[in-house]
Amino acid sequence: MIRVVLAEDQGMVRGALASLLNLEPDIEVVGEAADGAEAAEVVARARPDIVLLDIEMPGTDGLAAAATITRRTPGCRVMILTTFGRPGYLRTAMEAGAVAFLVKDSPARELAAAIRRVHAGERVIDPGLAAAALSAGPNPLSGRERDVLSAAADGSTIGDIAERLHLSEGTVRNYLSSAIQKTHARNRIEAVQRARTQGWV
Amino acid sequence: MIRVVLAEDQGMVRGALASLLNLEPDIEVVGEAADGAEAAEVVARARPDIVLLDIEMPGTDGLAAAATITRRTPGCRVMILTTFGRPGYLRTAMEAGAVAFLVKDSPARELAAAIRRVHAGERVIDPGLAAAALSAGPNPLSGRERDVLSAAADGSTIGDIAERLHLSEGTVRNYLSSAIQKTHARNRIEAVQRARTQGWV
DNA sequence: GGCCGCGTCTGACAAATGTCACGGTCGAAC
DNA sequence: GTTCGACCGTGACATTTGTCAGACGCGGCC
Numbered sequence: 001m002i003r004v005v006l007a008e009d010q011g012m013v014r015g016a017l018a019s020l021l022n023l024e025p026d027i028e029v030v031g032e033a034a035d036g037a038e039a040a041e042v043v044a045r046a047r048p049d050i051v052l053l054d055i056e057m058p059g060t061d062g063l064a065a066a067a068t069i070t071r072r073t074p075g076c077r078v079m080i081l082t083t084f085g086r087p088g089y090l091r092t093a094m095e096a097g098a099v100a101f102l103v104k105d106s107p108a109r110e111l112a113a114a115i116r117r118v119h120a121g122e123r124v125i126d127p128g129l130a131a132a133a134l135s136a137g138p139n140p141l142s143g144r145e146r147d148v149l150s151a152a153a154d155g156s157t158i159g160d161i162a163e164r165l166h167l168s169e170g171t172v173r174n175y176l177s178s179a180i181q182k183t184h185a186r187n188r189i190e191a192v193q194r195a196r197t198q199g200w201v
Numbered sequence: 202m203i204r205v206v207l208a209e210d211q212g213m214v215r216g217a218l219a220s221l222l223n224l225e226p227d228i229e230v231v232g233e234a235a236d237g238a239e240a241a242e243v244v245a246r247a248r249p250d251i252v253l254l255d256i257e258m259p260g261t262d263g264l265a266a267a268a269t270i271t272r273r274t275p276g277c278r279v280m281i282l283t284t285f286g287r288p289g290y291l292r293t294a295m296e297a298g299a300v301a302f303l304v305k306d307s308p309a310r311e312l313a314a315a316i317r318r319v320h321a322g323e324r325v326i327d328p329g330l331a332a333a334a335l336s337a338g339p340n341p342l343s344g345r346e347r348d349v350l351s352a353a354a355d356g357s358t359i360g361d362i363a364e365r366l367h368l369s370e371g372t373v374r375n376y377l378s379s380a381i382q383k384t385h386a387r388n389r390i391e392a393v394q395r396a397r398t399q400g401w402v
Numbered sequence: 403g404g405c406c407g408c409g410t411c412t413g414a415c416a417a418a419t420g421t422c423a424c425g426g427t428c429g430a431a432c
Numbered sequence: 433g434t435t436c437g438a439c440c441g442t443g444a445c446a447t448t449t450g451t452c453a454g455a456c457g458c459g460g461c462c
Contacts, residue, residue, distance in 0.1 A: 008285065010306055010309070011304040011306055011307055011308045011309060012218075012282070012303075012306070012307055012309050012311075012312055013214055013217065013305055014309065015221060015308065015309020015310065016214065016218045016220070016221040016309055017213075017217045018217060018309075019217070019220050019221045019224055019309070020217040020220040020221070023220055031404085035455075036319075040430080041324070054283075059334075081213070085213065088441080102213075104211040104212070104213040105210075105211055105212055106216055107212045107213070107216065108212060108213050108214055108215065108216020108217055108219075108220070109212055109216065110213075115429060127262040142407090142408065142409080143408090143409090144408080144409060144410090152308055154390070154391070154394060155386065155387070155388055155389075155390035155393075155394050157387065157388070157389030157448075157449095158448075158449075159448095167409095167410075167411090168410080168411060170410090170411060170412060170413080171410055171412095173449075173450070173451085174410090174411085174450095174451090174452095175221075176449085177449090177450055177451060177452090179369035180450075180451095181451095185356065186356065186358065186423090186450095187356055187418085187449080187450080188356075188357070188390075188450090189354075189355070189389075189390055190274035190355070190356030191356075192356075193338060197251070200281055246457080265410090269431075297406080305433060333438080343437090343439085344439090345437060345438075345439065345440090347439095358419095359418075359419075360418095368440075368441090368443060369440075369442080371440090371441060371442060372439085372440055372442095373455090374419075374421085375420095375421090375422095375441085376419070376439095376440095377419085377420080378419090378420055378421060381420075381421095382421095386450085387420095388419080388420080391419090
């Protein structure tokens, strides 16, 4: 019996995935969580063979949870199941010790198959996605550039961002400018978009 | 037996929901679709009691599909199942003839319950969401303001938008300005955000 | 020790953005 | 028939944004 914990914030999707997996004779869902912090707790308690983590969750996200779990509960293999197959996500997931990376676009039957392969010791990663992640290269944005860019994402002005990050306005402008350059964008909005689709923020 | 068609673009979620519903003894999934156009076709062919539509789908979205289906296949009741409980979405869905509006955040068991209530002739709408939709009022943006705002969402400059919409730059600026006013925003980025969270674009 | 990248800041400049006032057309509503 | 709102445009203006050059301190690396 393969024991699985499921972490996914949308209740309906979580329940549906659980019923899908429980149909399989050799798979058993032994715990569920609605965010990353809860996932780490449940895994530490239930000691499953595999944890299936969504990335987009409130509070600590799936990538942070993956790092915590591989550190604190090394016996449990981490699989990522996400809506967005972004190169940066894949890279971060691998660095956090995940052994599989699935996107929700794939057919439902692939999920159980992937779980079995992971349980057998394999890694499961979409080849196209892996190629994209490698060809895209690592995240070119420095830490501060990421901060400023994500602070700008919600429509804040330079002044707002400066205040929130305790920086001068000129500094914020410079970081924003260099982030715009590095993303090959023409303005902050495009920069935010590009960074998002690459999984850099 | 309640015959249901399922429209949802993410294969894994679609499959999982299907298995969830097929567990119910009185519910049967008789068709699936991955986008709005396909949903309308499948419904016209399978003649189900109920169609469950996701909103965020490529091509024609769930709201457009809802309108098509209520017009072309009036015997089929339309239920909306979406990630985002935005007031404007609910309003549009109701105007398109939907009889239920569920968010994926809710627990999984509510789905089958809602389907049964709809089949019995009831409407199913989250009371809090209904209140929010009513208190938010109708979409204040004019057609052109919506066009310009959604064209601006991807980081295009005024010049880009003007060219794409065959308008002069001044006109684009004016529409953008009035959209900013109506959304009580301070710049186009905030305006796009506000409009999105309200479901106005 | 020297070099380099990162983070911090300043000042100045050009370009883009947001606002305002104004003038027009057209169709629907009163 | 007039009024009103949506639509399209112009020109001028203040503000914000993006760029550039330069300056400083810090920590890691050869």
